[in-house]
Amino acid sequence: MQKTRILIVEDETAIAKMIAMNLRVANYDAVIYEDGAEAAKGLEQDHAYDLALLDVMVPGMDGFTLLPIVQEYGIPVIFLTAKDDLASKIQGLKGGAEDYIVKPFEVLELLVRIEKVLARTKPEEHTLSVLNLEIDFEQHTVRQDGKEVSLKPMEFELLAVLARNKNRAISRENLLRMVWGVEYIGETRTVDVHIGQLRKKLNLADHIKTVSKLGYRLEE
Structure with a gap:
């Protein structure tokens, strides 16, 4: 199966490389452009991407101007x-972007948001x-081994997050946010029970x- 390809338009080299590295660990392909105009030109030759991550303030052509070209x-x-x-x-959102994430951000949260967008656009x-x-x-x-196992809804969601991020340690607080949508450090005991x-x-x-x-890590 062909890997999901993600375009990154980001002029801060360290951030772009960090994102690309984590995407590749998560089994995505990543291509980086540090200039919006160069990204637009590159899309004329190769536009086989499943998703684009755009910074707004990039040289050459800003992200808002690049948005309709990508679309x-x-x-x-x-x-x-x-x-x-x-x-x-x-x-950004009225222009048609699927999501808007403000820096600084946590990589795991970015991966979850990417998965949610891909689930909507690549069902x-x-x-x-x-x-x-x-x-x-x-x-x-x-x-499991071909036999269906009954899981409660939150058990299923928790397993899905662990599986999608296999071999990566995830804190209890991140699991709360990623599975239950809790935006604060709260009842982490809920995670332990599940x-x-x-x-x-x-x-x-x-x-x-x-x-x-x-927290926890699913090892394969």
């Missing part, structure tokens, strides 16, 4: 920018295999590792 090729856009004023957010890819599990996001089912249920129902005690003083 001409049917590429969904997430703005990734330091411009956190309301007017800029409204301009044909709705299964994920990890260990002896097949997770079907469209049917909301999990099969982890316990996943370990029991799927016999994953040896694969869902506790990361001391942090």
Whole structure:
């Protein structure tokens, strides 16, 4: 299966490389442009992208100007920018961007938002295999060695986040935000309880590792 390709238009080299590195770890292909005009020119030759991450303040052509050009090729856009004023957010979202993320950001949150956009715009890819599990996001089912295992909705969502970020440690607070949408450090015990249920129902005690003083990691 061909990897999902993501275009990055970001003039801060360190940030662009950090994003690209994490995307590749998550099994995406990433292409970087540090100039908006060069990105527009490059799209004329190669526009086979599944998603674009655009900074607003890039040289050559700013992200707002580049947005409709990217959209001409049917590429969904997430703005990734330091411009956190309301007017800029409204301009980006009204212009048709799928999301607007303000710097600084956490990489895991970015990956989750990318997955959500891809799920909306690329719905044909709705299964994920990890260990002896097949997770079907469209049917909301999990099969282990071909046999369906019944999971509660939040157990399913938690497993999905762990599987999509396999071999990466995720803090309890991030799991709360990514699964339950909680934006503050709160009842992390909720995460522990659901982890316990996943370990029991799927016999994953040896694969869902506790990361001391942090959270959990699904190892494959």
